Amino acid sequence: MESQTHKEGSNTILTLSGEIDFHVSPKVREAVLAGLDEGQNLLVDLSGVSYIDSSGIASLVEGFQHAKGKSLSFALLGVRDGVMSVLKLTRLDKVFPMFDSVEAATAANK
Amino acid sequence: MAETQQLAEFRFPARTDRLRPAREVVRDALQALGCGREYIDHTVLAVDEATSNVIRHAYAGDETGEVILQVLRRGDALVIRLIDFAPPVDLTTIKPRDLDDVRPGGLGTHIIREIMDKLEFVKPPRGAGNVLEMTRKLEA
Numbered sequence: 001m002e003s004q005t006h007k008e009g010s011n012t013i014l015t016l017s018g019e020i021d022f023h024v025s026p027k028v029r030e031a032v033l034a035g036l037d038e039g040q041n042l043l044v045d046l047s048g049v050s051y052i053d054s055s056g057i058a059s060l061v062e063g064f065q066h067a068k069g070k071s072l073s074f075a076l077l078g079v080r081d082g083v084m085s086v087l088k089l090t091r092l093d094k095v096f097p098m099f100d101s102v103e104a105a106t107a108a109n110k
Numbered sequence: 111m112a113e114t115q116q117l118a119e120f121r122f123p124a125r126t127d128r129l130r131p132a133r134e135v136v137r138d139a140l141q142a143l144g145c146g147r148e149y150i151d152h153t154v155l156a157v158d159e160a161t162s163n164v165i166r167h168a169y170a171g172d173e174t175g176e177v178i179l180q181v182l183r184r185g186d187a188l189v190i191r192l193i194d195f196a197p198p199v200d201l202t203t204i205k206p207r208d209l210d211d212v213r214p215g216g217l218g219t220h221i222i223r224e225i226m227d228k229l230e231f232v233k234p235p236r237g238a239g240n241v242l243e244m245t246r247k248l249e250a
Contacts, residue, residue: 023129023130054159054162082151085151085152
């Protein structure tokens with residue numbers, strides 16, 4: 001699992017790739033919380049994520065709630081079918097805002 | 111009862127870096143059976159969740175513990191058997207939770223129950239701690 005963070009306008013973008021399971025989800029959690037420490041809205045780009053388990057989902061939920069506490073927005077980008085399937089199984093597909101692009105996410109926050 | 115055919119077996123220490131190869135064993139076995147993509151993805155996920163639970167809860171971080179994963183076919187059913195040598199699990203503590211309460215954690219058990227048709231702790235062979243059998247009807 002790889003992660004990279006960069007800023008783009010008013011957003012911090014955390015790009016994750018690979019498979020997210022219980023072995024790597026602590027690093028995802030760390031990266032999500034560190035991303036929010038930048039003080040901007042956080043977009044988590046999952047377009048490169050081919051697999052996620054409940055511990056990975058839990059890291060995203062924690063990020064979502066942490067963002068809310070800081071009055072920041074938290075959204076997912078590029079959710080692939082396999083990841084969407086897990087979000088649907090856990091009924092979180094209706095909880096996370098999801099977008100196909102940074103532009104769409106930024107427009108939604110205006 | 112239908113005859114049981116073992117399709118794959120993977121023995122590994124209770125370490126989280128073994129989760130990915132365990133997933134590959136299940137994926138390869140199901141691909142060889144000709145199962146569809148979503149069926150494979152969901153079954154792999156359920157097995158991964160159950161295996162994570164063994165590592166996390168049954169062995170509670172003891173990386174020297176052994177886990178045995180077996181992929182079996184029993185008639186028209188797929189059976190995944192997970193064997194560990196940890197102390198017997200208290201079944202009353204394993205419960206899925208209310209998903210309307212949005213919070214991290216506790217999702218794994220729900221996922222397993224959503225995907226698999228049947229979950230059963232069966233009598234372990236001598237020396238073993240817990241044997242979990244997860245059954246799912248094979249795709250036609």
